Amino acid sequence: MRFDNDVTNQLGVEVPLFSAPMGMVAGPALVTAMARAGGMGLVPGSLPVPQVRDDIRRVREGTDRPFGVNIPLAFAKDPAVVDMIVAEGIGFVTTSAGSPARLTPILKDAGLVVYHVVPTLEAALKAVDAGVDGLVVEGSEGAGFKSPHEVSTMVLLPLVVSRVDVPVVAAGGIVDGASLLAAFALGAQGAQMGTRMLASLESGVHPDVKRAVVGAREVDTMMYNRAIGRPMRVLRTETTTRTDGTDPRPLLAEIRRTYDDGDLEASLAQMGQVAGRVDDVLAVEEIVRATIADFTERLSALAGSYGVVAGARG
Missing domain, CATH: 3.20.20.70 (Aldolase class I)
Structure with a gap:
């Protein structure tokens, strides 16, 4: 078309x-x-x-x-x-x-x-x-x-x-x-x-990040830091759940550990709700x-x- x-x-x-x-x-x-x-x-x-x-x-x-x-x-x-x-x-x-x-x-x-x-x-x-x-x-x-x-x-x-x-x-x-x-x-x-x-x-990300998108449900992202007025939609992990509402800069400084090495708990993997539709x-x-x-x-x-x-x- x-x-x-x-x-x-x-x-x-x-x-x-x-x-x-x-x-x-x-x-x-x-x-x-x-x-x-x-x-x-x-x-x-x-x-x-x-x-x-x-x-x-x-x-x-x-x-x-x-x-x-x-x-x-x-x-x-x-x-x-x-x-x-x-x-x-x-x-x-x-x-x-x-x-x-x-x-x-x-x-x-x-x-x-x-x-x-x-x-x-x-x-x-x-x-x-x-x-x-x-x-x-x-x-x-x-x-x-x-x-x-x-x-x-x-x-x-x-x-x-x-x-x-x-x-x-x-x-x-x-x-x-x-x-x-x-x-x-x-x-x-x-x-x-x-x-x-x-x-x-x-x-340009690690295969484990791509697999996380494919494996995510429509409810597996969260609006991180909504409470302090600086929201960011990310993959819900143990790390994001534990640190929600805190200064995100220390975690963002480790973003390459997530995107390059595939460590989903090291930082904030940004991901939309539509991950639940990616197969x-x-x-x-x-x-x-x-x-x-x-x-x-x-x-x-x-x-x-x-x-x-x-x-x-x-």
Whole structure:
């Protein structure tokens, strides 16, 4: 199926699927595979500038297709990252975890397309006012750092779509063609996958982390540190249960023991609720192909089941 909408036209991709810019997970192999599959791979921009530059160049060696960079505003403290991204010829950036007014004008003046990640309607409206070209609307069921205002994708997505006039990409709970079709029905023109890509062959984490995704139930994640107003959705473990409500920095400092060595108790394995629907570890290309095939089949089935009835009633 060929997609022809605002997202694909703005970004020059074949399918409106993003791979989430997960630090230490979305390495060049994953980003390259996503670009080759026709989607939008995103390089994590939270890493040191020289490493981000190296990752960009390694992706470019592997594909001539479009890809982008994410700038998490609260963590990317070095302003040189913007100059480097522009110098490297990147055409698309997502920003997150901070005020879009900080960098959007600079990025737009440099000719980049900018989407901002938002967890609430208020944040979406501020991003549009700042001049972004699109939004990634992320529900609270997704992995990683979250807004204290927990709103699910099912509620947040149609609300934002009803109030903005820029393209919207859904994030949180997207894992297959069924969830992609649901996002489109709610007004999105694309979707971002995080946890599903965590459990991909090209993901840069230890196999035990990928197996933890496959083995997780829908109730096996938790909103860590909700009580102190800095929530993060992670895999529920003995460590996370015991330390919930404490300063997460000591555990985050040990994140490589989890992602590189597979020690799930050493740190905070970020994982979305949709892990409960991930049943296998697949290549990125296969994930994209299966998602689009499932989307197309379900769309046709719905049209066949309800189209005639809807037409008759009209």
